[in-house]
Amino acid sequence: MTSRPIIIDTDPGLDDALAILLAFASPELEVLGLTAVAGNVGVELTSRNTRILCELAGRRDAKVFSGCARPLLRAQITAVVHGETGLGGADLPPPTMPLQPQHAVDWIVDTVMAGPDRTITICALGPLTNLALAIVREPRLPARLRELVIMGGAGPSGGNSTPAAEFNIYADPHAAHVVFESGAPIVLVPLDLTRQVLATGERVERIRRIGSPVSRAVTGMLEFFNRGEALYEHLEAGPLHDPCVIAYLLNPSLFQGKPAHVEIETQSPRTLGMTIIDTRLDGGAAANARVLLQADAAGFYDLLIERLARL
Numbered sequence: 001m002t003s004r005p006i007i008i009d010t011d012p013g014l015d016d017a018l019a020i021l022l023a024f025a026s027p028e029l030e031v032l033g034l035t036a037v038a039g040n041v042g043v044e045l046t047s048r049n050t051r052i053l054c055e056l057a058g059r060r061d062a063k064v065f066s067g068c069a070r071p072l073l074r075a076q077i078t079a080v081v082h083g084e085t086g087l088g089g090a091d092l093p094p095p096t097m098p099l100q101p102q103h104a105v106d107w108i109v110d111t112v113m114a115g116p117d118r119t120i121t122i123c124a125l126g127p128l129t130n131l132a133l134a135i136v137r138e139p140r141l142p143a144r145l146r147e148l149v150i151m152g153g154a155g156p157s158g159g160n161s162t163p164a165a166e167f168n169i170y171a172d173p174h175a176a177h178v179v180f181e182s183g184a185p186i187v188l189v190p191l192d193l194t195r196q197v198l199a200t201g202e203r204v205e206r207i208r209r210i211g212s213p214v215s216r217a218v219t220g221m222l223e224f225f226n227r228g229e230a231l232y233e234h235l236e237a238g239p240l241h242d243p244c245v246i247a248y249l250l251n252p253s254l255f256q257g258k259p260a261h262v263e264i265e266t267q268s269p270r271t272l273g274m275t276i277i278d279t280r281l282d283g284g285a286a287a288n289a290r291v292l293l294q295a296d297a298a299g300f301y302d303l304l305i306e307r308l309a310r311l
Contacts, residue, residue: 003030004146004249005119007108009067010242011039011126012049014082014089014225018218018304019125019242020050024057025307026250032111032120033063035104039126039171040079041086043069046126049086051095056217057311060097067104068129071172074272079167081228089224090217108134112144121249124150124179125242127168132175135182142184149245152176153262153275154191155291160233162273166191169264170273177264186289188262189244190275193255196295197244198237199226203301207308214311240304247300248292254303256294259287 006029010016023029034054036047047066054062070076082088100107108130112120122145124131131148135141142148152168159165169176180186199222208219222238229238248255258279265274277291 001028003028004121005030005032005115006121006123006249007032007111008034008123009037009126009130010034010050011037011046012053013040013086013126014221015240015242016125017053017087017221018240019246020053021057021214021218021311022243022246022304022307024059025310028250031062033065033107035065035067035108035130037067037104037126037130038069038076039168040082042078043067045086047099048095051097051099052087052092055095055097056092056214063100065100065102065104065107068133071127071129072132072174074172074174077171081225081232083224087221089220091220092217104130105133105137109138109141112141113138117144118146120145121147121149123245124148125245127171128175128179129172132178135178142182145184147187148184149187149189149248151189151242151245153188153277155277157192157195160191164271165273166275169275173264173266173273177266180262180264180288187248188289188291189248190277190291193292193295194239194241194244195235197240197297197300198235199240200237206305210309212311214308218308243304244295244300247303251303254296254299255292257290257292260289260291261285261287262289262291
């Protein structure tokens with residue numbers, strides 16, 4: 001079996017943690033490297049947390065690169081639901097593996113441009129700052145990608161940072177605008193989908209029963225996440241946003257979507273970071289993304305739990 005080469009651009013973050021572990025547990029995917037960006041917490045912590053998660057997965061050989069420390073234009077925001085360190089609920093030792101010396105943006109450009117055409121997939125789990133700067137530096141990069149799968153945005157269900165905006169887009173809407181206007185082959189995983197895959201008590205208990213060091217760490221993270229995210233979102237449990245990106249690559253049949261034209265609001269203070277998702281394509285607008293709208297939640301958790309048991 002030929003593994004699919006991926007780059008994970010991330011800001012761990014508790015749901016990022018599960019996405020990273022799911023990727024490492026899946027031989028269908030070859031993780032070329034992980035690039036950290038400021039988002040849920042500052043870039044010093046996201047770079048640290050990414051290495052902690054590599055070591056938790058037994059992958060000290062993975063390459064981790066530190067990236068952008070702030071958004072392109074707006075003031076930086078963070079997400080308190082992930083705890084002060086970004087990995088609330090997980091009692092994990094500090095990393096021993098080093099950061100790679102190259103900046104994440106430079107490594108993304110070099111790796112994509114050196115690889116075979118349309119073979120590399122980028123999994124964007126945080127604000128899109130690193131990717132926007134990579135595209136600005138090398139405008140040919142979007143056409144070289146196989147796919148760019150983005151967790152971000154919200155449609156009718158509304159945002160989680162403001163009534164209009166989801167966190168990853170709101171954290172750097174100007175970067176998101178660059179990415180969605182780039183012509184990259186985008187798959188968008190919005191809140192409307194991720195709110196269908198809740199980490200309910202029964203699902204967390206299934207992970208606990210695995211009985212491994214990984215499952216214990218994951219259970220602690222999910223319990224912490226549920227105390228914050230579920231309460232903030234007024235849901236029965238926290239939605240596992242970022243692992244949907246990896247699950248889509250592993251089993252696209254778990255998800256249903258439509259072509260859409262996606263625009264990012266960058267001007268209005270009230271709706272900054274809003275994603276306008278037009279699946280009707282009225283007025284001749286061309287699709288610039290495929291937006292996932294429905295998830296098989298039971299199938300998603302079956303996949304996640306089976307893979308976590310491998311670590």
